[in-house]
Amino acid sequence: MSDLLLHPNAQLFRVRHPDWAANATIYEVNLRQFTLEGTFRAFEAHLPRLASMGVSIVWLMPVHPIGEVGRKGTLGSQYAVRDYFGVNPEFGSLDDLRHLVQTAHQLGLRVLLDWVANHTSWDNPLVQQHPDWYQHDEQGHLVPPVPDWTDVAALDYRHPKLRRYMTDALLYWVREADIDGYRCDVAGLVPTDFWDAARRELDAVKPLFMLAEWDELYPSGGLTWEQFNPDTKLLEKAFNMTFGLRLHYLLDHIAEGKHPLRDIDSYLAAERAKYPPSVYLMHFTSNHDVNSWDGTEYERLGPLALPFAVLTVLLPGMPLVYTGQEAALNRRLAFFDKDPINWQDYPLQEFYTRLLQLKRRHFALQNGDPLSRFQRLPSPDDTYCFLRTKGLAAVLTGVNISPEPQLLVLPAAAAGTWQDVFSGQTLLFRAGEELVLPPQGWRVLEKQ
Structure with missing residues (x-):
């Protein structure tokens, strides 16, 4: 009998993974900084290179128009959404996005959109049309979900009409752009039963891959332990994968000398105690938040940046590569302003290709495989x-x-x-x- 059937909680995890996800690697695209143009069309030219590198899933940071009220920097945060049904003109048009998705599909790649369900910009029309859909303080004022997220207002999912609106918005992009799933921002701050219900409707259109920015073993998105709910159960019915934040921070602490390397064993044991082998967790040394706010992998990990990248690809889990890592990017990218990558002939392209192609082809490295053994x-x-x-x-x-x-x-x-x-x-x-x-x-x- 497999570990999957023996795990005490195995029957709770009902999400079906698409066949193509078994050997997948995910690549996060910071569209604004990826090219000088910062557009869908300019990025699209990189898709063949990413496919040859061994990437399977392309995750686009939010593509929607950005709020202007309370905007940070000159261009604002892509996570301050002003219109869930619109495309940010900074990046191009809906047709340009459709063309990108079609080209990705022709190359065997899948495309995820970044979705911000927990909050909107202050000038999203919903603020005026449906102020009751938002959270309020004791004085009746709208509030941000986290104090320093001053450019966004928190939504309130106690309202059924908000749930219907947000589900319809999620369905729109599957139908109109043929995307393959979503990466959902601070997913644990949104009620799990909303995600469960939305997932059922989405899968009725086409089977999707859903990634939650959350880790039920560690706080996500800059949250404190007081704000963190470890019992979200996102992976049972709604999501295929969450972030492996606990491993990410453990690797940082090992590089700082605060933990011994053998503590990875404790991490893996905790992961297996909570989840059966079928569950996907995403491992990484960088992403958009880590790079901009915590520092590059070279700042945080020093000479261990590449050895730890090897671990994130080859330990059980799905690896993530972030924009610019194959260029050995060694600077923090601006989050609210234009700051394009200098690709420098992709000095680490071959490094990542060796790892990701091994991940892609090898039976023993498949994601969520209860018959694969770790020794x-x-x-x-x-x-x-x-x-x-x-x-x-x-x-x-x-x-x-x-x-x-x-x-x-x-x-x-x-x-x-x-x-x-x-x-x-x-x-x-x-x-x-x-x-x-x-x-x-x-x-x-x-x-x-």
């Missing part, structure tokens, strides 16, 4: 080594965070012929032989 290998301190296997297929990963080389003594399970995914070298191992892990580096081997 932690005994290894020196400051290293983290593991096997992922399914049948005869196997991938061996070793990461070394120390400034000195380390030796991994290979167990009997590692005997056989392997190919180094990065060097292409063929290696023959017997049990008890040693594998050298380079200083602050990694080895990734695929069994032949």
Whole structure:
């Protein structure tokens, strides 16, 4: 019997994943900064490159018109939505978005739109038309969901007509632009029963992939523990995947010397205690919030930026790559102003291609597969080594965070012929032989 059937909560998790998501990697597109033009059409030219890199899902940050009242910076936050049925003219037209989605589909890519259901800009027409749809303070004033989110007002989902409006808006983009799902901003601040009901209607149009910005093991979106509800149950009926925020912050703390590398074991144990293997969590070293507010992966992780990127791709979970990571982007992108990427001939394109294409093709690395096995290998301190296997297929990963080389003594399970995914070298191992892990580096081997 599989771990999926043995898990005590397995029967609660009813979301069906589309077949194409099993080996998927997701790429977040900061459209404003992606090109000098900052448009759908200019970004569309990058789709073949992303597809060849091994990306499966393209997540577009919000594409809607941005509020002007209380706007931050010169262009404002893309998360201050003024019109849920409109397209931000900064990016192009609805036809341009449709063309982007069609081109992505021709390349085998899926497209998610970023959806902000929890709050609107202050000049969204809903503020005047339906002020009762918003949260109010004791004096009757509209309020932001978080004090420093001063450019948005919080919605109140106790109102059935708001729920109907928001569901209709979600349905509109599936029908009009043929998108493949949504990334939902601070999804845990919106009642779970709204998402459950909306998901049923959306899937009646076409099966979607739904990503929640939330982690039921850790607060999301800059929230405090007091604001955080760990019992949202978003993954049971509504969402295919949530953010793996706890792993993200753990990697940051390991790089700072606050936690040992072996604490990844505790993270994985907590994840498995809460979720059956069928559940997807998304792992990453950067995204739009992390880059702009916490710092680049090079600021936060230093020389461990790439070793930890290896972990986020090859540990169980779906990996995310953020705009500019394949360009070794080493600056914080402005959030409210134009600040385009300098791609520099994509110096890390090959690095990510090796990892993402391995993820894409390998049976043992599939997302949410209860028949895939994870085996932690005994290894020196400051290293983290593991096997992922399914049948005869196997991938061996070793990461070394120390400034000195380390030796991994290979167990009997590692005997056989392997190919180094990065060097292409063929290696023959017997049990008890040693594998050298380079200083602050990694080895990734695929069994032949």
